[in-house]
Amino acid sequence: MEEDNKLKSIAGWYLEIFLTLPKKVQELILINNVRQKIYPSVLYEKIESPIEQIFITAFELYIMFNKKKDIVLFSQKEIKANEKKYIVDFYFEEDEYVNKFNTDKKIIIECDGYEFHQKTKEQVQKDNEREYNLKMAGYEILRFSGTQIYNNPFKCAEDTYNYIIKRIGE
Numbered sequence: 001m002e003e004d005n006k007l008k009s010i011a012g013w014y015l016e017i018f019l020t021l022p023k024k025v026q027e028l029i030l031i032n033n034v035r036q037k038i039y040p041s042v043l044y045e046k047i048e049s050p051i052e053q054i055f056i057t058a059f060e061l062y063i064m065f066n067k068k069k070d071i072v073l074f075s076q077k078e079i080k081a082n083e084k085k086y087i088v089d090f091y092f093e094e095d096e097y098v099n100k101f102n103t104d105k106k107i108i109i110e111c112d113g114y115e116f117h118q119k120t121k122e123q124v125q126k127d128n129e130r131e132y133n134l135k136m137a138g139y140e141i142l143r144f145s146g147t148q149i150y151n152n153p154f155k156c157a158e159d160t161y162n163y164i165i166k167r168i169g170e
Helices: 002-020 023-038 050-065 121-136 146-151 153-168
Strands: 073-081 084-093 106-112 140-145
Touching (some): 002 050, 050 073, 050 106, 050 146, 073 121, 106 146, 146 153
Parallel strands (some): 106 140
Antiparallel strands (some): 073 084
16 A cells, blocks of 8 residues: 555656656657557557647556556547548557457547637537547547646546446446
């Protein structure tokens, strides 16, 4: 128990330092250290959103420091649903090389910053249509606001992990 608290403290310290770094340095840390050296639980494409970077860093650290079952999140995948194409922030699905849980669950994790997703009625309407189409295509959607991620990224990471584990166990 004491070791777990120490690891969480280290993870929190790391994230606080990480968030003070310039965006370019954060990108280098994410791409070079997290993906290749620390713990490759996400297959990165181009992650430009700071909220998404915070989320995936917290997810990586949550799995690593809590010695959790390896779950791989993929990023920036194009998904076709109802004749439209959408790029999703992160997703989990069965993969012959990576995620081997014998499940057909497909889970999308969306990280919604205010500026892009909730500033206008048109944006909200577009996101609602997108979510409907993705659900009709068989995807489950787990959504976090930018405020949730920024204020408590490890809670979002833990919630994501627990959601996926629960769903693949069903």
